[in-house]
Amino acid sequence: MLSTSKRPLVLAILLGLSGIPLAAQAETLFNFVRPLDAVQVTTQDAVLPSVTAESTPEGEILRRLTFNVADKPSLRLTPQSGSWDWSAAEAMSLRIQSAQDWAITVEVAIESADGKVLTSQVALPAGPAQTLLVPLAATSPNAHGMRAAPPVPLTRDGKRWLPAIQVSGELDRSRVTSVTLSLNKPAAAQNILLGRFGTSPDDQQDALYEGxxxxxxxxxxxxxxxxxxxxxxxxxxxxxxxxxxxxxxxxxxxxxxxxxxxxxxxxxxxxxxxxxxxxxxxxxxxxxxxxxxxxxxxxxxxxxxxxxxxxxxxxxxxxxxxxxxxxxxxxxxxxxxxxxxxxxxxxxxxxxxxxxxxxxxxxxxxxxxxxxxxxxxxxxxxxxxxxxxxxxxxxxxxxxxPYTLPLSIRGDFATIRTGFDWWGGMPDPFDPRFAMAAERAIAIAARDHRDDPWLIGYFADNELAWGGHGDDPKARYALAYGTLRLTTDVPAKRAFLKQLRDKYRNQEGLSKAWGIELKAWELMEDPGFEPPLPNPEHPAIEEDFKRFQVFFAETYFKTIADSLKWHAPNHLLLGGRFAATVPEAVEACARYCDVISFNxxxxxxxxxxxxxLLRRLDxxxxxxxxxxxxxxxxxxxxxxxxxxxxxxxxxxxxxxxxxxxxxxxxxxxxxxxxxxxxxxxxxxxxxxxxxxxxxxxxxxxxxxxxxxxxxxxxxxxxxxxxxxxxxxxxxxxxxxxxxxxxxxxxxx
Known part of the structure; x- marks a missing residue:
């Protein structure tokens, strides 16, 4: 039976029972080659012949599934009725093989009756079949102390295992309602081969990271x-x-x-x-x-x-x-x-x-x-x-x-979260404690290098969370947006509110310019105040956000440049090693630094x-x-x-x-x-x-x-x-x- 449309195809295999708790051992719920238990198989923009199976070069019998060109072609497995109780299991298991000569990224979603979902992306390599194991709890290489996981598949006891290395979300193991395999917008039809589907008492995570x-x-x-x-x-x-x-x-x-x-x-x-x-x-x-x-x-x-x-x-x-x-x-x-x-x-x-x-x-x-x-x-x-x-x-x-040195400014000054905070929030340059911390860091850094001709210069910190340069206004003006959401004990927010008060005088002027209904100026001082995002109907929002970010960036770079000129007048200020940044920061860096630096x-x-922009700044x-x-x-x-x-x-x-x-x-x-x-x-x-x-x-x-x-x-x-x-x-x-x-x- 073939399905080439977007209407679901249901294969109800009515042998066996569902909803019975599993023992602490591997258990097969369904076999794509020789179905024995009650599972519904639903395809969306995918083709699963009803009985056809084929032999792999290694002699294993598996069944072909074709994902057609579509936004999200998928295969969904559900119990014939009720839900599966996987309380005693550690992983979902599926015998699987790429039928292509290249790796295929398969997305796996496991859902329980309460709406919780575990998701994982699995790189299915070319080559022989292996048993895919998706742990029934969130995991990642970070959970093992590292950025990236060891290579998979893993060969153990003569068998090939494909443990999922990144699993996100939650699941009620006692009430599992579906398992879905899908591809994200394949440019051409992609084929995989499938065998036994079920559970395993071992997710092979320990074996993957051992030795x-x-x-x-x-x-x-x-x-x-x-x-x-x-x-x-x-x-x-x-x-x-x-x-x-x-x-x-x-x-x-x-x-x-x-x-x-x-x-x-x-x-x-x-x-x-x-x-x-x-x-x-x-x-x-x-x-x-x-x-x-x-x-x-x-x-x-x-x-x-x-x-x-x-x-x-x-x-x-x-x-x-x-x-x-x-x-x-x-x-x-x-x-x-x-x-x-x-x-x-x-x-x-x-x-x-x-x-x-x-x-x-x-x-x-x-x-x-x-x-x-x-x-x-x-x-x-x-x-x-x-x-x-x-x-x-x-x-x-x-x-x-020749060498360079970092100015790593640390202290108890206020910081602003922008959403680009890989190394922490933005230092608040309006906080007097920042100026003191900068002075201290620069004095220490320059103390033994003031007259060293081999020193090219200093970097002003590293990859600060300025925001994102793009079309998303919340990223582009993340610094202004994040500042307005803070309390007024943060100096940057007080500086921003003063700018707005000087321009608009009262809440009526601001409300009209920003297209909001601000009943009292003091409401902007509350923590969690949600400012409107810049939009074409109210250009003043973007103008005000941009003006604040200019003020912020110039205050930051001027503070550092002035101190460095005093402590290290012979050496260059080499910029801020920008990663995520905004034009206002780059322009301020050009104004106060000798070099603009980017990672x-x-x-x-x-x-x-x-x-x-950079050529205009020259x-x-x-x-x-x-x-x-x-x-x-x-x-x-x-x-x-x-x-x-x-x-x-x-x-x-x-x-x-x-x-x-x-x-x-x-x-x-x-x-x-x-x-x-x-x-x-x-x-x-x-x-x-x-x-x-x-x-x-x-x-x-x-x-x-x-x-x-x-x-x-x-x-x-x-x-x-x-x-x-x-x-x-x-x-x-x-x-x-x-x-x-x-x-x-x-x-x-």
Whole structure:
């Protein structure tokens, strides 16, 4: 029986009983090949032949389901009557296989009689059949302390299991009424093969996360080129690398002491880094007066590689005994924080282990900080980099390599939630405590660096929650909207209300302009006041929101700029490392900062930026975070900007850098980050990405590093400053990489 219309098809199989509680063992409710129990099968924009089954290449008999092209083609399974009692079960189970040569994302929804729903998206891979297991309670990699889960399917006891790794919602297990499989807007018909449907007493979550890491902190179940198998391999790799670094360093082009290019145009030497525009292009200029494009790397430090082990020791196959020499790399921490970055994360405190530190000791016989710093500088220079970026070890200030520093302003000042609060709410610049905290942070940061010519400059905090630049007015004006919802003990709200009072005088004027009925001005002072969203009928709302956001952003950046001019007059203010932002913040940054900085996770740096606005502002730009990661070298997350394979990272890097060179405003690009993150999640927020130039074993990813070096050294031909009056050189096109972007994220 076929169904090609949107009318439901019902197959009632009337053998067996429903509504009987299950014992604590796997139980089949329905078999698509040999139906034995009472289940209704309903299709919507999908085709399920009534009796046809087929043999897979592995000899298994399964039944084909075709999802047609539609918004939401689906298959729904329900009891013949009543509901299922799955109280004794831990997972829904379904034998399933993709009938395509590619993975298919299947959406699963399990509903109970009280309207509660569990939902999950499952990447059904190409290949042999496996048993899909959807836990009957919410779960996620965060519940296991990490951003991304280990690869699935999981092979255990000779069987292939596909445990769902992200399940959201709630369910009354005693009254389950339906299970629905669907696809979201398939562009072409998609086919899957189905077998037994039922429940399981084991959701395989423990098995999925058990025994993940080997003694070196590498993923134990996988293999790849360069995976470390012995201490001897580590030592030989270090010796081979030392010879290569010496050769590469000897072949570097001629540079001044600070990494500026020699042989082209020159500038006035002032003894400190500065910016200058020549022709149509902006330049960073070294203290010796040579053009400098800041090629940097973030998080060049051994201090971000620990991972929590307490409470999840079963993940690690070979942690050292407490009395063993490598036990010195255990420590204690507490990263509990009320931020979106930590929401729902477990295992964020207690005992941790530093696999990277242990691997350094295995390789070099100890952990000498000065040896490590010198080796990192040698690597960066040989690879064509010239800047130590944000979040790096403080010891680089004495290593004779240009570096940057963050101004991390912390205090008890008020904050405003905007909905973009990955690292917390926006600091309230109208709060006197913010000005004091900024003064304190800047004084401390500048104390030992005031006259250091190797310091390029300071960043004004990181990825603050300014809002979203787009068509959604609630995102675009999230800062103004969020401020009006607060109480009047928040200084920013008092500042906003004063602006409105000065303009409208009373509630009648405001009501008319905003199209609302405000009976008393004091009602705006109440917590939770719901301001209207900007709309075409009442343009004054948008004007007032925008005016406040300008006031807010200018107060913020002016506070920092004024303090920095006093404490560090010789160094640049490098902007706010924008992620989510609004034009008012960018414009204020341009007014008070020497450089505007953005963290960009896109195939090309210009994507997602308002380049028309930036060109009108005509200020130098720095791309202070970008990366391209993959999932085929151990860590489970491919980063914010993911490519398919390790081999694609190099071309993606070269393409990004080439596009940066084409833009006359851009004066630097900083890669995030030096090291891969721990596969079981870093301490801060559980991120566990393969993003690094270097593995957790301290072995560089050689193919990627070679591509990076080639791209870095080629940049001088594009960026080198012309003499006055000469046209600037043009960039050469390179082929685009195979990249697939992923939204969301955030860095320390």
């Amino acid at each position: 993940l890491m080997d003694a070196y902190g590498q993923y134990a179940r996988g293999d790849w080129p360069g995976k470390v198998k012995s201490d001897e391999q580590l030592k030989k790799g270090a010796a081979d690398e030392a010879r290569l670094l010496a050769d590469w360093t000897a072949k570097l082009p001629k540079q001044d002491a600070y990494g500026g290019w020699i042989g082209g145009g020159t500038f006035e030497a002032t003894g400190f880094f500065r910016t200058e525009k020549r022709g149509e292009r902006w330049y960073l200029v070294t203290p010796e007066g040579h053009p400098f494009f800041s090629l940097g790397v973030n998080a060049v430090t051994p201090g971000l590689s620990q991972t929590y082990v307490e409470g999840r020791e079963s993940m690690f196959k070979a942690l050292p005994e407490d009395n063993a020499p490598l036990a010195r790399h255990f420590g204690q921490g507490d990263d509990r924080a009320d931020t979106d970055a930590n929401q729902g994360r477990a295992f964020n405190q207690g005992r941790w282990y530093d696999f990277y530190g242990a691997n350094l000791e295995r390789t070099y016989g100890g952990n000498d900080p000065q040896r490590w710093l010198g080796h990192a500088v040698e690597r960066l220079r040989a690879w064509g980099f010239n800047t130590v970026g944000n979040w790096s070890d403080g010891g680089f200030s004495g290593q004779r390599m 960009r996770y896109t195939p090309e740096p210009q994507q997602g930026l308002d380049m028309d 200020k130098p730009l720095m791309l202070t975070e970008f990366h391209f990661g993959s999932q085929d070298r151990g860590p489970f997350w491919g980063g914010v900007m993911e490519v398919q394979r390790e081999e694609d990272r190099g071309p993606a890097y070269a393409r990004f850098l080439q596009k940066a060179a084409e833009e006359p405003l851009i004066v630097g690009a900083h890669w995030f980050q030096y090291l891969d993150q721990p596969a079981t999640g870093r301490l801060l927020d559980g991120e566990n990405g393969h993003l690094g130039l270097v593995a957790i074993t301290d072995r560089p990813w050689q193919g990627f590093v070679e591509s990076v070096r080639k791209a870095n050294l080629a940049l001088a031909k594009v960026i080198d400053a012309p003499q006055a009056g000469e046209p600037a050189p043009k960039a050469v096109e390179s082929p685009p990489p195979a990249a697939s972007g992923k939204e969301e994220g955030g860095k320390p």
